[in-house]
Amino acid sequence: MTENAPPPxxxxxxxxxxxxxxxxxxxxxxxFATLAGHFAPxxxxxxxxxxxxxxxxxxLIGAGWGTLRESLRPNSWRRPVIYEFRATLRQVIGGGFxxxxxTATLAGLMVVSQAAYWLGYAGMAQxxxxxxxxxxVREIAPILVGIILMGRSGMLSLTEIGMMxxxxxxxxxxxxxxxxxxxxxxxxxxxxxxxxFTLGMIFAVVSLLMGFVVAHASGAITSSVWTxxxxxxxxxxxxxxxIIPLKFVLVGFFVGLGACISGLTVSxxxxxxTIMPRGFARGIMLVLVVNxxxxxxx
Amino acid sequence: xxxxxxxxxxRDAVPSFEESGLMPAPYNLRIMxxxxxxxxxxxxxxxxxxxxxxxxxxxxxxxxxxxxxxDWSTLYDRQLNALRxxxxxxxxxxxxxxxxxxxxxxxxxxxxxxxxPFDHVVQRATELGHTFGFPGLPITAPDRLSGxxxxxxxxxxxxxxxxxxxxxxxxxDMLPEETVLPFFETMTAARDRGCGVLWFVRSTAAWHxxxxxxxxxxxxxxxxxxxxxxx
Numbered sequence: 001m002t003e004n005a006p007p008p009x010x011x012x013x014x015x016x017x018x019x020x021x022x023x024x025x026x027x028x029x030x031x032f033a034t035l036a037g038h039f040a041p042x043x044x045x046x047x048x049x050x051x052x053x054x055x056x057x058x059x060l061i062g063a064g065w066g067t068l069r070e071s072l073r074p075n076s077w078r079r080p081v082i083y084e085f086r087a088t089l090r091q092v093i094g095g096g097f098x099x100x101x102x103t104a105t106l107a108g109l110m111v112v113s114q115a116a117y118w119l120g121y122a123g124m125a126q127x128x129x130x131x132x133x134x135x136x137v138r139e140i141a142p143i144l145v146g147i148i149l150m151g152r153s154g155m156l157s158l159t160e161i162g163m164m165x166x167x168x169x170x171x172x173x174x175x176x177x178x179x180x181x182x183x184x185x186x187x188x189x190x191x192x193x194x195x196x197f198t199l200g201m202i203f204a205v206v207s208l209l210m211g212f213v214v215a216h217a218s219g220a221i222t223s224s225v226w227t228x229x230x231x232x233x234x235x236x237x238x239x240x241x242x243i244i245p246l247k248f249v250l251v252g253f254f255v256g257l258g259a260c261i262s263g264l265t266v267s268x269x270x271x272x273x274t275i276m277p278r279g280f281a282r283g284i285m286l287v288l289v290v291n292x293x294x295x296x297x298x
Numbered sequence: 299x300x301x302x303x304x305x306x307x308x309r310d311a312v313p314s315f316e317e318s319g320l321m322p323a324p325y326n327l328r329i330m331x332x333x334x335x336x337x338x339x340x341x342x343x344x345x346x347x348x349x350x351x352x353x354x355x356x357x358x359x360x361x362x363x364x365x366x367x368x369d370w371s372t373l374y375d376r377q378l379n380a381l382r383x384x385x386x387x388x389x390x391x392x393x394x395x396x397x398x399x400x401x402x403x404x405x406x407x408x409x410x411x412x413x414x415p416f417d418h419v420v421q422r423a424t425e426l427g428h429t430f431g432f433p434g435l436p437i438t439a440p441d442r443l444s445g446x447x448x449x450x451x452x453x454x455x456x457x458x459x460x461x462x463x464x465x466x467x468x469x470x471d472m473l474p475e476e477t478v479l480p481f482f483e484t485m486t487a488a489r490d491r492g493c494g495v496l497w498f499v500r501s502t503a504a505w506h507x508x509x510x511x512x513x514x515x516x517x518x519x520x521x522x523x524x525x526x527x528x529x
Contacts, residue, residue, distance in 0.1 A: 079409040079416070083402075160397065168392025175353055175389065176407040177382030179375065183410070 056261070056282060060254070063261050066181065067189050076182055085187035088157070092195030096152045100199045103144055104206035111136045112211015116220040128221075129235030132211070137204045137232075138244055139291070145200045146251040146287030149192060150280070154259035157188055158279040159272070161263025166270065180264065189256040196252015197245060204244070208232060247294055254286040303367050304328045305463055305494040306352060308523075310361035318347045318356045323522035325351070325361075327514075329463075331492040334485070335514035336505050338526070342390055342467070345498040348518055349389075349465045352496060353382055366462060383411035386461030386488075388452045388469055394440035400451050401435040408459045419458075426454040429480050445472040453477070457484050464488060464495045470504035482508050 070076045115131050161184055164170045170180045212228045215221040221228060236244075262279045310324040325348075329335050339345040350356050354363060354370025362369050365381060373381065387393075394403050404427075405419050412419075420435070427435050430450040436443060443451065449472035456464060464485065473481065485495060485508075498518075499505050505512065515526045 080402075080406050081410075087397075164395065164397075169395050171350075171355075172389060172393040173395075174355060174379075175350065175382065175387055175393075176410075177379040177385070178407060178410050179379050 059261055059265065060258060060286075063181075063185065064253070064257055067186050067257060070182060070186055071190060076186065078182070080178070080183055081187050084183060085191050088153075088188045088191035089194055091156070092149065092153045092191055093198055095156075096148050096195065096199050097202070099148045099152055100145065100203050101206055103148060104141075104203040105210045107136065107140060107144065107203075108207035108210030108212075109214050111140065112208060113214040113218065113220060116211070116215040117218070120220055129231035129233075132208065132232055133235050133240060136207055136211075138240060138247070139295075141200055141203045141207065141244075142247040142251050142291055143287060145196060145203050145248060146255055146290070147284070149196055149199065149252060149255045150259070150283035150287065153192065153195070154255045154283050155276065155279060157192075157256065158259040158263045158275065161260055162266045162270065162272075162275045162279075165264060165266050166268070170264070185257070185260040185264065188260050189253060192256025192259075193249055193253040196250075196255070197248045200245075200248030200251075243294060247290065250290050251287055254290055255283055258282050258286045302330075304364070305331050305333075305366060306496065307364045308352070308361070309364075311351065311358050311363050312360040313347075313351050314357045314359050318351065320344065320347050320351065320356070321520050321522065322359060325523045327352075327516070327523060329494040329496060329514065331462075331494055332489045333513040334489060334495040334497060334508075334511060335516065336497050336499055336512050337516050337518050337523070338500075339498050339518040340500055342500075344518060344520075345467055346389065346391065348523075349387070349467060349496070349498065352465060353385060353387075354378060380411065383407060383459075384462040386456035386458065386464045386493075388456045388464075388466045390467045390469060393452065394448070396439055396441055398439075399437040400440045400443060400448075401437045403440055404435065404451055404455045404458065407455070412459065423454060423458060426457055426484075429484060430454055431474065431477050431480070446474045446477075449473040450477055453481055453484070457488065460491070460493075461488070462493055464493060464497075466495065466497045468498050468500045468504055470499070470501075478507070486511065 112132060115135070116125075116128055119125055119128050119131060161170075164184075170184075173180050173183060208229070209225070212221060212225055216225075223231075259279060262275070262282055266275055306327065306329040308325045308327040310326060312322050312324050313320045315322045327335065337345070337348070339348070347356065351358075352363060352365075354365070354373070358371065362371065364370070366384065368377075368381060370378065370381075394400070395406075398406070401423070404423050408414065408419050408423075409416070424435050427433075427450075430453045432447075432450055432454070436447060436451060440448060440451070449469045452469060453473070456466065470478075489495060489511075497505065517524045517526055
């Protein structure tokens, strides 16, 4: 009677499966699983490393898109958001103004006077305008403005937001239904954008003016200041009128966004000693990348 | 939200241990409009985490948490934030931004979530400030205020804007003696218009004088949330 009793359901099912699957195929599957088992940790490690390396870039692209999209919604600009925008704009322009004027003066003294002197010496004084536009205003100014923006205001934003994350204040904002992206990242990024453009224009005018003053005083330039600025403007192409402001705007945008995102993504293991160098390196990288991209395309 | 629906309902809600540190036990709680639930919890951090869970900030592995009939897990970011704007909350840690003065910290959620005229918001905050013993609205940075003034300011902020739910962490050790009665009165007034209260306490002394008005009494332990008899 026990010999005729039906096998338990699990045994029956496994027996049926064993009859259905051809033995060669199951051996192949087993071999593939063993092979995959050997390679899986390596593949996972490569994937982890790749994701870790491009994480900030992907975050930046996503946050940049998010910032632009959210800024177009009227109800994103709520009162605390506008307040934060104004406060950051004051800090960016007010904090960076003196540094920009001093740096622009030094750059003007060096570049304009040297260019005027050497071009005059080589008998190419008529090239002064175009050389100044392409070297000083289009290439040097965005880099210096970006570095000053980052040093004076970007690092401050990074530290403030990073400390808020570590201190639990950002979580406190979320608990009250205040989106940290809307309340902190978006207004600060746009304040940096406007600040970048403003400081960039101040830099361009001051550096050219100071360069002219020195070159005129040393006799390297004999024309009036109006003629000098007229020559500079004439030397600018249509693209320059577009690219120069765009560079200032983008440098400001990415310095602000990079600082805010770096601050928001700090982990509980981070301290000031790890946050600051990382933020500085990312900021420098962003300033250079924006300038190099424009150099490649135009 | 239906008239007889619970304001806050945790139904076998099991929090993610990795995200919260709370034990993955099923939590059950139901607060109707106007009810007051007192939860005994000696650990501030655990109480804060549970409060976060009730506001949909901690993912669940099982069960659901509904506030005003809406399941937190089914809402988008904007909806989540708008719904959290209906909650008045007192937190012990990490609730004051050093970027702004205390007055802006108090009014920030209300200014963010509503379009009420600024003057009205200031007036309401000042009135509540008077209730809790301030001569006006404190404009200094929060880190320069004493613990007692911060506790007063936390009360003002929590009761601003007619919230539908109050989640109150225990600040009884910081709240001055003369503010306790206004605190109970303001809480009762809020309950009278249908606001639910979830009140975390460390000791019986914190809520002893209010015990007759308490509807639910529970204890939050590592193992979960346990009902106690209301005395």
